[in-house]
Amino acid sequence: xxxxxxxxxxxxxxxxxxxxxxxxxxxxxxxxxxxxxxxxxxxxxxxxxxxxxxxxxxxxxxxxxxxxxxxxxxxxxxxxxxxxxxxxxxxxxxxxxxxxxxxxxxxxxx
Amino acid sequence: xxxxxxxxxxxxxxxxxxxxxxxxxxxxxxxxxxxxxxxxxxxxxxxxxxxxxxxxxxxxxxxxxxxxxxxxxxxxxxxxxxxxxxxxxxxxxxxxxxxxxxxxxxxxxxxxxx
Numbered sequence: 445x446x447x448x449x450x451x452x453x454x455x456x457x458x459x460x461x462x463x464x465x466x467x468x469x470x471x472x473x474x475x476x477x478x479x480x481x482x483x484x485x486x487x488x489x490x491x492x493x494x495x496x497x498x499x500x501x502x503x504x505x506x507x508x509x510x511x512x513x514x515x516x517x518x519x520x521x522x523x524x525x526x527x528x529x530x531x532x533x534x535x536x537x538x539x540x541x542x543x544x545x546x547x548x549x550x551x552x553x554x
Numbered sequence: 555x556x557x558x559x560x561x562x563x564x565x566x567x568x569x570x571x572x573x574x575x576x577x578x579x580x581x582x583x584x585x586x587x588x589x590x591x592x593x594x595x596x597x598x599x600x601x602x603x604x605x606x607x608x609x610x611x612x613x614x615x616x617x618x619x620x621x622x623x624x625x626x627x628x629x630x631x632x633x634x635x636x637x638x639x640x641x642x643x644x645x646x647x648x649x650x651x652x653x654x655x656x657x658x659x660x661x662x663x664x665x666x667x668x
Contacts, residue, residue: 474654475654477656479659484662484664485661485662486558486560486645486659486660486661487645487657487659488659489656492655492656532596532597536652536653536654541587541599541602541653542653544589544597544598545596546595547595547596
């Protein structure tokens with residue numbers, strides 16, 4: 445079963461625009477992580493936010509976490525065609541494995 | 555160390571045949587995970603090892619599936635009597651400790667059962 449639900453399932457934007465993806469989850473977590481997957485490839489770890497953090501930045505990425513609403517968002521600023529990929533949130537519960545959502549498929553048009 | 559390595563990258567097999575996949579994790583990582591991913595879905599957990607011990611198995615892992623990590627290094631995932639529903643991408647990942655700082659994934663093995 446999947447812990448998270450991503451919204452939207454698909455997103456198409458123009459290069460230079462910002463992309464926002466949302467993730468909701470169900471249980472208490474240690475941290476929430478975002479991964480990227482290019483078509484037919486493995487997942488690449490992007491950014492992690494701990495349960496006691498509210499916002500984190502890494503380059504063009506900004507992640508927020510609202511534990512009261514059990515939700516997170518990933519913002520990619522100034523998007524590039526190379527950002528085209530699927531993006532997954534994943535939650536880590538105490539001592540358990542990562543549980544992934546269904547993903548958002550992002551297309552950035554040049 | 556070049557990261558997590560999975561072999562083969564692609565496997566086409568006839569229904570009813572057995573297949574085995576291999577995963578070589580990052581050498582310092584003591585935990586190794588197997589996930590399955592079908593088209594358009596997120597990865598679903600199958601099983602994980604801490605060193606050589608298999609600590610948890612998903613209900614997705616039917617008795618046709620078996621995984622081993624004999625010396626706490628590489629791991630194999632075997633599927634016996636394959637079915638068309640087994641067609642998926644099989645992903646391996648490894649982590650140091652509980653994966654609190656993230657997992658490193660391999661490129662996956664794409665299985666097609668015809």
